[in-house]
Amino acid sequence: MNPVLDRVNEFPVFPVLETDRLVLREITMDDLDWYIEHFSRPEMVEGQDFPAPESREVAEEELRKYIVDLFRNRDGFRWGVTLKGDPRLIGSLGYYKWARPWSHMAEMGYDLQKEHWGRGMMSEAMRAVIDFGFERMKLTRIEAFVFLFNTRSTRMLERLGFRREGILRSRVMTSDGVISDDTIYAMTRDDWLAARGRSKQ
Numbered sequence: 001m002n003p004v005l006d007r008v009n010e011f012p013v014f015p016v017l018e019t020d021r022l023v024l025r026e027i028t029m030d031d032l033d034w035y036i037e038h039f040s041r042p043e044m045v046e047g048q049d050f051p052a053p054e055s056r057e058v059a060e061e062e063l064r065k066y067i068v069d070l071f072r073n074r075d076g077f078r079w080g081v082t083l084k085g086d087p088r089l090i091g092s093l094g095y096y097k098w099a100r101p102w103s104h105m106a107e108m109g110y111d112l113q114k115e116h117w118g119r120g121m122m123s124e125a126m127r128a129v130i131d132f133g134f135e136r137m138k139l140t141r142i143e144a145f146v147f148l149f150n151t152r153s154t155r156m157l158e159r160l161g162f163r164r165e166g167i168l169r170s171r172v173m174t175s176d177g178v179i180s181d182d183t184i185y186a187m188t189r190d191d192w193l194a195a196r197g198r199s200k201q
């Protein structure tokens with residue numbers, strides 16, 4: 001059975017992760033300008049069911065609630081994606097809805113600036129974060145909800161070893177007010193072990 005994690009002792013500080021090309025670091029209130037610019041981009045608004053922040057004050061509230069307090073309360077992690085040697089943020093990814101009292105499940109979210117798409121950057125970040133989830137957070141299942149039309153996102157999840165479990169009809173409203181189907185993808189610990197085995201062959 002999954003232990004009840006003592007999350008503060010297990011993660012006394014935000015865990016920085018490194019991959020071949022990337023450094024994944026903590027996002028703080030000092031990143032407010034980035035937050036506003038990044039989450040106002042049309043590709044972010046379209047890909048996720050979340051409108052652009054209406055004002056600086058709203059953005060500040062969102063950044064605190066969804067990113068900074070997420071880790072402060074140990075309810076999840078949102079890493080900022082940077083290229084090695086360049087501290088500017090180009091995206092973010094992480095876990096939210098981390099189950100309590102057991103730590104067996106969490107949802108993932110991710111977003112990358114368009115100029116960096118098509119280079120495997122998010123896949124690289126996702127692999128590090130997925131390993132972290134199964135190894136350090138003691139997850140046994142990771143979920144991701146994706147608009148049916150977000151084929152870049154579904155392609156990436158499938159390549160990483162997530163499985164499509166179902167279509168959730170009329171579940172979401174897009175930023176322009178259109179009702180859309182959602183899909184649920186999940187990766188279990190067994191899927192993760194299988195995907196890791198394949199990548200080592």
Ligand SMILES: CC(C)(COP(=O)(O)OP(=O)(O)OC[C@H]1O[C@@H](n2cnc3c(N)ncnc32)[C@H](O)[C@@H]1OP(=O)(O)O)[C@@H](O)C(=O)NCCC(=O)NCCS
Nearest residue numbers: 043047110111112117118119120121122123146152153156
């Ligand atoms: C979802 C999102 C992160 C995917 O970005 P991405 O760059 O396509 O994803 P990856 O990092 O997996 O890159 C894969 C692409 O890089 C290519 N690639 C190049 N070098 C690569 C490498 N070393 N490793 C893996 N893929 C590589 C792949 O062929 C693939 O290209 P293709 O899709 O044209 O075939 C991005 O579209 C995004 O941020 N969208 C807006 C926000 C959003 O929708 N978030 C998800 C909400 S559910």
